[in-house]
Amino acid sequence: MSELPKTFDPAEIETRWYQHWEEKGLFAPERPDADPWTLVNPPPNVTGSLHIGHALDNTLQDVLVRHARLKGKDARWVVGTDHAGIATQMVVERQLNAKQQKRTDFTREEFVAKVWEWKEESGGEITQQLRRLGCSMDWANERFTMDEGFSKAVLKVFVELHKQGLLYRDKRLVNWDPMFRTAISDLEVESREVKGHMWHFKYPLAGGETYTYVERDADGNVTLEETRDYISIATTRPETMLGDGAVAVHPGDARYLPIVGKLCEIPVGPKEYRRLIPIITDEYPDPAFGSGAVKITGAHDQNDYGVAQRNGIPMYRLMDEAAAMRSDGASYAEAAARAKEIATGTPATAAEIDALNLVPETYRGLDRYEARKRVVADIDADGLMIAVEDKMIMQPFGDRSGAVIEPMLTDQWYVDAATLAKPAIEAMRSGATKIVPKTWEKTYFNWMENIQPWCVSRQLWWGHRIPAWFAEDGSIYVAESEAEAQAQAGEGVKLVQDSDVLDTWFSSALWPFATMGWPDEDVKALGRYPNDVLISGFDILFFWDARMMMQGLHFMKEVPFKTLYLHGLVRAADGQKMSKSKGNVVNPLGLIDQYGADALRFFMAAMESQGRDIKMDERRIEGYRNFATKLWNAARFCQSNGIGASTTIEPPAAELAVNRWIIAETVATVQALDLALADLRFDEAANTIYQFTWSRFCDWYLELIKPVIQGEGGVPATGAGADETRSVAGWVLDQILVTLHPFMPFITEELWSKMGAREHELIVAHWPMADARALDPEAAKEIDWLIRLVSEIRAARTELNVPPSVRTKLRVDEADTDTRDRLFRYESTLARLARVEGIVERVRVELGVPSANTPDVDISVLGGGAQVLVDGVRYTLPLVGLIDMEAERARLTKAIAAAEKERDGLAGRLNNPSFVERAKPEAVEKARADHAEKAAEAERLSAALARLG
Incomplete structure (x- = not known):
């Protein structure tokens, strides 16, 4: 075990761990006998830099691929960049313009050479930025849509489609960009x-x-x-x-x-x-x-x-x-x-x-x-x-x-998209591929069923040059090489290659199989196709996703991915779309510098709710940085109390109720996580592990076990109960680190390495088994009761402004035997966590007969106070003499009236059709949120007033 520093420093551990993972090849571990699991990254433009949409898209993908890897699968996350015809040519032409040069000052070959030179020097900046985000991609097999193998696939597809009559040249009206021509x-x-x-x-x-x-x-x-x-x-x-x-x-x-x-x-x-x-x-x-x-x-x-x-x-x-x-x-x-x-x-x-x-x-x-x-x-x-x-x-x-x-009438190359779309429509209808969320199916079908011929030629110099050659008599010869075209035309026929290049989306439509080695390798036999899932923004459903469906089905005779997950947009805090002109664009790298990659990733996952747009909220990111710090401090607490790495994957044997309870809670959390991830409920998965880690483990379990593991004078306690508890606590912390790893890979890997000797890094550890046999209803019932009682007492004290230093009695009315036994069994815990001393049973008080457990009770403590109800049993905190009861009633009554007034005023605005229809959507949404907040406040204060009895 290596002692953790007092302060959690994301920057230091992120750089160190990412370099370690990549150098050791842990993003694509050798698992020849494991079930294959494949995901392809939407290839960012080679000219691009990481924006907030990339951060969302790639975080969700990394969550899935790290989860699959932990599940023992042969997980492959294909990474690469797109040559981005127009965007890249534009960048290089701007560089030339800065030197008072232009593209036409050079031959086509010279200009293309300059683009490759730029690509080697400056292209691919985004791939370094994806590393900053923690993306566990298979960098050793990085692809580029203009690399030799991929280009071979592009040429083959073009020629095959032409042979089949599905790709042709025609004069049609197109959208003409006069700047790029x-x-x-x-x-x-x-x-x-x-x-x-x-x-x-x-x-x-x-x-x-x-x-x-x-x-x-x-x-x-x-x-x-x-x-x-x-x-x-x-x-x-x-x-x-x-x-x-x-x-x-x-x-x-x-x-x-x-x-x-x-x-x-x-x-x-x-x-x-x-x-x-x-x-x-x-x-x-x-x-x-x-x-x-x-x-x-x-x-x-x-x-x-x-x-x-x-x-x-x-x-x-x-x-x-x-x-x-x-x-x-x-x-x-x-x-x-x-x-x-x-x-x-x-x-x-x-x-x-x-x-x-x-x-x-x-x-x-x-x-x-x-x-x-x-x-x-x-x-x-x-x-x-x-x-x-x-x-x-x-x-x-x-x-x-x-x-x-x-709009311009020009000669272009077209793909018969209507014919290619038919199998893609049927595949979606049959369920061979499913869209999540399902609401996007209607949009998909509508576009595919009304699809127009796809213009795939572009009048650029950078890109896959169209493999077609023209003869002087107007004949056109399509072939994978000039030699093949010449053989078709015959000896002595002068040929000139088409100067156009292919639309970038034509080549990227082949991404799921061309990146895997097709056409040279049987990628289906190798288990690399189809992909298990594709994650993309809904805005490229037609640009890319639908076209992959068409090309994948046509050439591989199978859907390219089994599930298509479409996420929403990341919007500014006020709900507006981000744009440079509005000045509301958020730089994810700046957020990583400030809060760490783990906090940004967790924000993205926790806010992603099946296609709904995400509102940027830096306070939430800060909150998730605090969550990471809380986990860090919990691990330091464990270290200081002799709790280290677990030596078993199975839950340790446990006798104490608190240990049986936390084991059951862990198993239930894993079950909920498995279901959420299977359904691609990223927000539900993230919030499940968040609540378990923060509330169940840090706030409750570690507090509940302190008396068991802490001895006198800083010396850890010994004995069977302490040993059992340390073993259970170490096991639970390990489960947290493993299940949290897909969301927060850096801090979890660091803590995993520092908690004791390990056989392997966390990134290739084993996902927990959710064994239902570990569930313990009796322990859960007992500890849940204790937590709810402490929580209710704390809430009552806070609402009524009882000073933290003041201890109160606790009176219980008409408790059954089980409750009475629990009360006295956990009396010391209640004294420590709820600040109560002395449990008084109200047993025939009217006759002056006190409880046998409290023979010398002063009956005056049984006066008015705050009341709480747990499982039908009423508890009272006698507050006479501790606070001014009448002043508290007056304060609460006034606060309730103020909250209700604001609540009702907001309700009036929201019930006014003129406001709802004419106001900006963000203003209406804020009014709804404020109304909900004031309604909850009024309800909470009313409950506090009712407690006073």
Whole structure:
């Protein structure tokens, strides 16, 4: 046994123990005959640094993997980082910009070399930070989504999907990020409400034709009737009018029935070349919104794209990669003439339509917003602008670049996600994989059942380059290597590899099996697939989790994980989402520096309640640091009283009720922990071990055994009872250290090592067996009674302001034989813990016949006092002469009235629908919490007043 320092210092032990665990390979101990248990870490971006969400996610994973390891399983926690295509390219380009360089100053190969150089020097900072958190990951087998083995798996999957017709190239509308000049997915787009404008323009009817425009009210009465030679449309993006292919109205909109099928003129560009477009019907336009007529620009709007597809309307691209108006191609006159031919039925290929530049020379090369100003001014100058109104609009932004996203018609590679989703839907319905909490199933099914083709190509230089080669005749050859592609094309055919790379989520979708050695190894036969559980934030359910389900089932013919646990977000203390712009982001490394990793980890686990968001509360973290200190001091107390490491896994033999009670309590705690962890109830598991350690062991058991193990003059007591108690206490402390280890690995390992000689480190110890035979109802009944009696007496003394130094009598009314025996058996314990001296039985007091146990009692002590009730027996603390009874009644009455007034005032606010509906959610939640607090206070004070009798 090594003596513990007086002060618990997390920083010193955390660094020392983590280095020891990693150097000795204890995160992946050799257990060839054990049951395999696998968990893969959501790979953080190689550019990333530890944020509070990572702290939550990885704490929960570490709890499970350490628990599985302690259960004797061959637990493997796969760790690695994602190459993060856009994010990493952005970091390296910024470094170049700082040196007045840009990416295009280098060849692709030179730039990629610079990214690898950056990765070796600066990438992976987050992996060091995960070590600070205590994550027991298999670092010896760390993976990277661009390493050789993983890249091999990516290429194989791409080629196989293409062979099966599940991956193809197509021209479709995508979200285009003009800063990065690449397509991004719907999930990487943030829609924000911003101030904008709605412009209303006239589209003149061809040849000056007119019609009678009629508006009616809900009863069919005419409210407006006039002759018009135009159709009115409204738009928030006038610059896209140049690519209009039609104007659409709802088939049931009677206002426009006279002109359906006729032509109207786009009111912008040189007048002699202005294009005519048809007026069509489609279900998309809403007659109640704006004019009810919608211009259809299929190449630059997602909704318009669907209308154009349904109605065979040509889609003309107006912008280049930087979202500036196109400046390539033939003159506008030539392009407009060709577009007119196409509109009148002349056949045209998709490539020819895409090549047509319908931007007039006066707008070519302009930024889209500058072009917008020019277009509006020119239309207004022609007298064709009806009105402009200020309007809040939803605008899409790239989540990384912050640039306004432009819908763009481009050639990209797509995965047939709808086909891949079917087995993934069935697997979830059948229970092959279950989602916890189950409430997320509906969201999963809704997204998967309506899934769109998955665009997997990105116009970047950093990433897995798409294994496709183009020949001059337009043929495409897909293969795992250029040599294989050349063999397909034939000798002498010149090939050029696709310059695009794969979406990062395409490669990370293979994480559960590609990290295990697939395709070179049979990972299923090796027991490495499927994973037992996957833990992730709900925000990447579609980014990553669902895509792993699709790819895992397709290539491994089995679900990638048996359970998917989705946790919530960590929010600021006021409930708001954390963001740098709000200045409410919390740095977990700073919290570790201040309180220790164990305290932060315990906070995360204790607050995680199956998917509910967590509110940041630094006071709770401080409280868990105090919990660690309490455990430290308890271990020091044990050491000073001859209590050390247990020599047995089984509970020691025990005769004393207090020892039989704590053994039973330990077993019950282990049972509750096993159930909570099996159900992934992290909060319940953490609070179970917390309450047992703090309350049952530290506050009660150690206090109850002091007389047994402490002798006179600092010399430990001896004898059978003392030996038994030391043996039991050492065993219980060991069980605490083992069961607390998944949550607080550092302090538990340190205490384990200091309490005596061990065969092995705690990280590879044995999880306790919850043997129900150790449960002892009689001992539990007796000690629980004692604890409740002491607690009630303490509460009464505190509520009535009885000074701690004052000892009181204890009167018991009508006690049965068992209670009477317990009272006198534990009289010294009650004197020490409840500050009472002299137990008085009220036996026929009225006749002046005192108890045989207290023959010389002064009957005056049986006057008024505080009353407590335990198991139907009434106990009284005579307080006459010790406190001012009337003053206490007055104080309590006044305090009750104040608490009830505040309680009722808050209830009134909460019962007011106006407050609940209009106030900020955090204000409503605070009012509810305050109401509950005041209601409890009023109840507690009322009970105290009632005690006075």
